[in-house]
Amino acid sequence: MLPxxxxxxxxxxxxxxxxxxxxxxxxxxxxxxxxxPFAEIPFPEEFRIGNVYCMIVFDLxxxxxxxxYRMDGPYDSAxxxxxxxxxxxxxxxAKAIGGRDTWMAPPNWDNIxxxxxxxxxxxxxxxxxxxLQIPIEDLIIYEMHVRSFTMHPSSGAKYKGTFAGIxxxxxxxxxxxxxxxxxxxxxxxxxxxxxKLHPDTGEQLVNYxxxxxxxxxxxxxxYAASGKFGMQVDELKTLIxxxxxxxxEVFLDVVFNHTAEGDHRGxxxxxxxxxxxxxxxxxxxxxxxNFSGTGNTLNCNNPVVxxxxxxxxxxxxxxxxxxxxxxxxxAILGRAPDGSPLNNPPLLESLAFDPVLANxxxxxxxxxxxxxxxxxxxxxxxxxxxxxxxxxxxxxxYLKGEPGLVGDLAQAIQGSPWLYPTRGTTAGVxxxxxxxxxxxxxxxAYNQKHNDANGENGNDGGNDNESWxxxxxxxxxxxxxNALRQRQIKNALTLIxxxxxxxxxxxxxxxxxxxxxxxNTYCHDNxxxxxxxxxxxxNAGLFAYAKHMIAFRKAHPAxxxxxxxxxxxxxxxxxxxxxxxxxxxxxxxxxSGSRVFAWMLNGNYAKNGxxxxxxxxxxTNMYHEGVTLELPVLPQGRSWYVSANTGxxxxxxxxxxxxxxxxxxxxxxxxxxxxxxVLLGR
Amino acid sequence: xKVTITQVNTNIIAAxxxxxxxxxxxxxxxxxxxxISDTHKVILDLxxxxxxxxxxLRVLLMVYRQLKAKDGKVVLVGVSEExxxxxxxxxxxxxxxxxxxxEEALSSN
Numbered sequence: 001m002l003p004x005x006x007x008x009x010x011x012x013x014x015x016x017x018x019x020x021x022x023x024x025x026x027x028x029x030x031x032x033x034x035x036x037p038f039a040e041i042p043f044p045e046e047f048r049i050g051n052v053y054c055m056i057v058f059d060l061x062x063x064x065x066x067x068x069y070r071m072d073g074p075y076d077s078a079x080x081x082x083x084x085x086x087x088x089x090x091x092x093x094a095k096a097i098g099g100r101d102t103w104m105a106p107p108n109w110d111n112i113x114x115x116x117x118x119x120x121x122x123x124x125x126x127x128x129x130x131x132l133q134i135p136i137e138d139l140i141i142y143e144m145h146v147r148s149f150t151m152h153p154s155s156g157a158k159y160k161g162t163f164a165g166i167x168x169x170x171x172x173x174x175x176x177x178x179x180x181x182x183x184x185x186x187x188x189x190x191x192x193x194x195x196k197l198h199p200d201t202g203e204q205l206v207n208y209x210x211x212x213x214x215x216x217x218x219x220x221x222x223y224a225a226s227g228k229f230g231m232q233v234d235e236l237k238t239l240i241x242x243x244x245x246x247x248x249e250v251f252l253d254v255v256f257n258h259t260a261e262g263d264h265r266g267x268x269x270x271x272x273x274x275x276x277x278x279x280x281x282x283x284x285x286x287x288x289x290n291f292s293g294t295g296n297t298l299n300c301n302n303p304v305v306x307x308x309x310x311x312x313x314x315x316x317x318x319x320x321x322x323x324x325x326x327x328x329x330x331a332i333l334g335r336a337p338d339g340s341p342l343n344n345p346p347l348l349e350s351l352a353f354d355p356v357l358a359n360x361x362x363x364x365x366x367x368x369x370x371x372x373x374x375x376x377x378x379x380x381x382x383x384x385x386x387x388x389x390x391x392x393x394x395x396x397x398y399l400k401g402e403p404g405l406v407g408d409l410a411q412a413i414q415g416s417p418w419l420y421p422t423r424g425t426t427a428g429v430x431x432x433x434x435x436x437x438x439x440x441x442x443x444x445a446y447n448q449k450h451n452d453a454n455g456e457n458g459n460d461g462g463n464d465n466e467s468w469x470x471x472x473x474x475x476x477x478x479x480x481x482n483a484l485r486q487r488q489i490k491n492a493l494t495l496i497x498x499x500x501x502x503x504x505x506x507x508x509x510x511x512x513x514x515x516x517x518x519x520n521t522y523c524h525d526n527x528x529x530x531x532x533x534x535x536x537x538x539n540a541g542l543f544a545y546a547k548h549m550i551a552f553r554k555a556h557p558a559x560x561x562x563x564x565x566x567x568x569x570x571x572x573x574x575x576x577x578x579x580x581x582x583x584x585x586x587x588x589x590x591x592s593g594s595r596v597f598a599w600m601l602n603g604n605y606a607k608n609g610x611x612x613x614x615x616x617x618x619x620t621n622m623y624h625e626g627v628t629l630e631l632p633v634l635p636q637g638r639s640w641y642v643s644a645n646t647g648x649x650x651x652x653x654x655x656x657x658x659x660x661x662x663x664x665x666x667x668x669x670x671x672x673x674x675x676x677x678v679l680l681g682r
Numbered sequence: 683x684k685v686t687i688t689q690v691n692t693n694i695i696a697a698x699x700x701x702x703x704x705x706x707x708x709x710x711x712x713x714x715x716x717x718i719s720d721t722h723k724v725i726l727d728l729x730x731x732x733x734x735x736x737x738x739l740r741v742l743l744m745v746y747r748q749l750k751a752k753d754g755k756v757v758l759v760g761v762s763e764e765x766x767x768x769x770x771x772x773x774x775x776x777x778x779x780x781x782x783x784x785e786e787a788l789s790s791n
Contacts, residue, residue, distance in 0.1 A: 062704055063703060063704035063736060063737050121736055124773075158767075159771060163771075164770070164771040225767070225771045226772055230736065231772050234736065234739075234771075234772035234773060235771045235772050241773065242773075
């Protein structure tokens with residue numbers, strides 16, 4: 001009976017599927033790629049245990065088999081029943097899906113069973129590989145889209161746009177210095193879903209980002225160079241094994257808040273035809289609650305669905321050695337079947353305490369599209385971290401030079417103790433950009449979004465971008481504006497990488513990737529999304545700076561506490577663990593007009609006093625004019641050295657270990673407009 | 683799928699023709715495994731192989747494991763570009779030495 005799904009047994013396959021309300025079920029078997037099934041085997045009543053249908057079928061060719069289920073039952077939509085025995089349904093527990101084997105290959109639109117469940121070999125040789133268990137505070141997360149990373153001709157990759165392509169670029173990731181890649185959705189999805197031609201340009205718009213899951217246990221075949229041979233499982237596992245060999249963790253962006261089946265108008269592919277009432281949150285009239293903004297909402301706190309989510313995550317952790325999961329629109333995971341927010345959501349609790357997932361990082365995007373915003377009070381059970389949306393908002397406003405942000409910035413760089421007083425600094429993932437919204441370059445090149453290319457008349461994408469174009473909308477030849485933009489990108493990277501908490505940067509921000517002001521590129525399979533590797537040369541200074549700051553963070557444990565600062569000095573060094581400064585030491589101006597903020601970390605309290613480090617001083621100035629800083633006096637025997645100064649006009653603005661210039665006059669340090677400095681006290 | 687086994691000194695050479703997939707992989711396994719118990723080098727000549735599926739890769743890996751248990755090795759010869767690509771993408775290539783010819787495979791260490 002267990003496990004659910006299709007499991008190879010000696011000489012045969014055990015099929016197991018459940019449905020709380022179907023009256024009968026048949027197993028439908030296809031030879032790979034054939035239009036019609038070669039057999040349809042009803043499950044005999046005696047093979048039904050409770051709500052589970054199970055049977056073993058012998059003499060099946062594991063590699064060439066495609067299977068599905070035909071379920072019969074009531075059609076009574078008002079009560080949540082939508083059985084349709086004319087449909088062949090995909091197994092929710094299938095480990096591979098056939099039908100989208102090659103990205104954008106035109107499908108047979110008359111296929112009676114378009115997304116076909118397949119079997120996989122589960123015997124991958126991991127050799128000694130295991131999840132890396134890098135402490136979360138030591139991670140530097142790099143969010144990437146599998147296809148975008150290597151699809152552009154300039155990537156030089158042989159296996160463009162695939163898992164194997166990412167593998168080819170591991171040397172780049174090592175050079176950049178990140179130690180965690182967060183892959184945007186890799187569960188099987190339909191890139192043709194909602195595809196259409198742009199009404200004006202005729203461009204083929206597609207479901208590019210993939211936030212629309214067909215099946216939770218299958219890696220996307222179209223993301224595998226070997227997908228056309230059905231080898232996506234081995235290819236993805238090989239990628240993970242190689243990333244681990246190079247000390248890079250792998251996170252998956254998982255989308256348990258909705259499925260690709262849409263609402264009552266959407267297709268019946270799997271869950272809707274198997275057990276609609278169980279899998280979806282339904283209104284009293286039998287329509288679909290839409291807290292995801294995409295048509296339906298997965299009924300995560302129903303015990304049966306909860307078990308599926310648990311089974312799924314355990315499967316990825318155990319079989320794919322995944323190090324962590326980022327949960328899209330995770331506030332939905334805390335809603336009851338009737339949509340109301342739960343105080344003690346069983347699913348989130350189960351995930352937090354699950355023994356198999358005990359060493360996986362769990363990160364929530366702590367809001368949804370139904371108005372439930374939980375940043376700071378997501379049900380964490382001492383385990384969950386979350387995307388700190390407030391960090392993003394406050395840093396963007398501060399970098400723009402908005403007044404009254406110094407207090408918020410002070411909180412943000414400390415790991416937001418006001419948001420997470422009992423959860424420590426690692427509760428928050430600090431980011432300024434991600435796939436949603438502007439790229440870092442565009443954040444400083446555009447005042448508003450330019451989403452015409454999406455074909456929705458600019459109605460899509462957020463309007464609260466808190467961006468600033470530095471004086472001109474879009475590309476310009478003005479040297480001063482371009483210099484300011486580069487400086488601002490470096491300022492943003494600096495702040496993310498010196499803040500307590502977990503830093504995350506978005507693919508390409510280290511080389512100035514632009515989407516030409518489009519802040520919602522979910523539908524573009526082209527240069528708008530594909531990373532242009534020529535930018536490495538064009539923005540070589542930016543890349544060098546990003547590398548420097550990443551290396552700086554890794555070299556300095558004082559930046560990577562787990563617990564919040566205490567503002568005390570138990571070792572009696574003369575300085576608290578953290579002190580705040582303005583143009584004068586120990587005098588921080590929090591008033592509305594202030595745009596200068598500095599802080600100093602006492603190296604004796606690195607990692608909450610468990611190790612030692614240099615003193616570190618970081619100062620930022622978001623005035624349009626330079627300021628003169630008086631630096632704090634260091635303990636005897638130490639001097640200040642400049643590791644980075646984004647205000648340096650031309651030439652090097654960051655200095656490798658051992659080459660940092662000495663600060664000769666600590667009473668008068670010039671900090672340029674819209675600039676940041678990072679100093680070491682050794 | 684056809685397998686022709688020859689022996690040169692203590693080396694076993696298995697020349698395979700056709701497709702190695704779920705239908706034919708068991709036959710390949712049955713043909714090769716019994717004859718490799720005394721050898722330290724198996725040369726798989728894949729010049730005439732048209733396709734290797736997941737099941738096929740697993741049989742090759744099985745041969746590798748048998749040899750590895752005795753500190754032996756498996757050398758692949760005549761691997762087409764496409765098959766080499768697939769073996770790289772799926773990670774299987776790491777287990778094998780690849781030589782351009784049987785002669786070279788015989789003389790390699």
